[in-house]
Amino acid sequence: MSDIKVYGIPGSPFLRSVEIALKEKGADYHLHAMAPGEHKQPEHLARHPFGRVPAFEHDGFPFYESQAIIRYLDEVFPNPPLTPGNPQGRARMNQVIGIIEWYFFPKAASPIAFNRIIGPKLLGLPSDELAIAEAMPMARTCFAELDRLLGEQPYFGGDRVSIADIMLAAQLDLLCDTPEGGELVAGTRLKPWLARITARPSFVATQPPAVLREAA
Numbered sequence: 001m002s003d004i005k006v007y008g009i010p011g012s013p014f015l016r017s018v019e020i021a022l023k024e025k026g027a028d029y030h031l032h033a034m035a036p037g038e039h040k041q042p043e044h045l046a047r048h049p050f051g052r053v054p055a056f057e058h059d060g061f062p063f064y065e066s067q068a069i070i071r072y073l074d075e076v077f078p079n080p081p082l083t084p085g086n087p088q089g090r091a092r093m094n095q096v097i098g099i100i101e102w103y104f105f106p107k108a109a110s111p112i113a114f115n116r117i118i119g120p121k122l123l124g125l126p127s128d129e130l131a132i133a134e135a136m137p138m139a140r141t142c143f144a145e146l147d148r149l150l151g152e153q154p155y156f157g158g159d160r161v162s163i164a165d166i167m168l169a170a171q172l173d174l175l176c177d178t179p180e181g182g183e184l185v186a187g188t189r190l191k192p193w194l195a196r197i198t199a200r201p202s203f204v205a206t207q208p209p210a211v212l213r214e215a216a
């Protein structure tokens with residue numbers, strides 16, 4: 001039996017995406033839940049020198065970066081597959097992961113969710129309204145483009161949930177609790193997609209802490 005350890009701060013969408021992938025695979029794991037701030041302490045920096053979450057270990061093999069972790073899980077636990085079986089589906093999945101990592105998370109979701117939820121409700125910091133306003137043009141571009149790329153398909157890579165769906169839905173589920181996220185998702189095809197995917201047992205079992213939901 002394999003030994004899987006996941007380190008992270010509950011509520012982190014990247015942590016949640018790794019947990020969702022583990023649940024989709026039916027793999028047992030141990031979550032080392034960390035408090036905010038612990039991710040900058042030497043113990044965690046030894047696991048993750050960039051001081052972010054999640055970090056991961058499988059049978060003594062430690063590494064970090066959510067995308068790498070989920071792709072690894074998809075290889076070591078092949079069923080059900082989280083990678084589409086055809087080149088176009090895989091290209092679309094990889095494209096969406098690239099959009100999440102380069103544009104959506106750092107330039108849209110992170111400034112909005114941090115200033116609306118994490119900062120004011122969890123860390124006692126004031127909302128930086130300018131940072132939110134500055135993130136909105138990129139957020140609008142991301143929502144429009146992701147809506148276009150999803151199109152009429154059930155999931156980004158085709159008929160089955162893929163790594164892109166898991167990573168994006170973990171981000172959107174939190175962001176869409178904010179007024180800005182709610183406005184951005186309204187009327188898009190992302191809204192029914194998000195409702196469908198977050199009803200999956202893997203999402204239900206990995207809800208963010210209630211304090212983050214109440215905060216929104």
Ligand SMILES: N[C@@H](CCC(=O)N[C@@H](CS)C(=O)NCC(=O)O)C(=O)O
Pocket residue numbers: 012013014015039051052053054064065066067
């Ligand atoms: N590229 C990293 C990003 C991880 C990341 O940015 N995690 C956020 C939480 S969702 C974090 O650790 N933030 C803490 C900080 O920036 O201090 C991954 O995919 O794992």
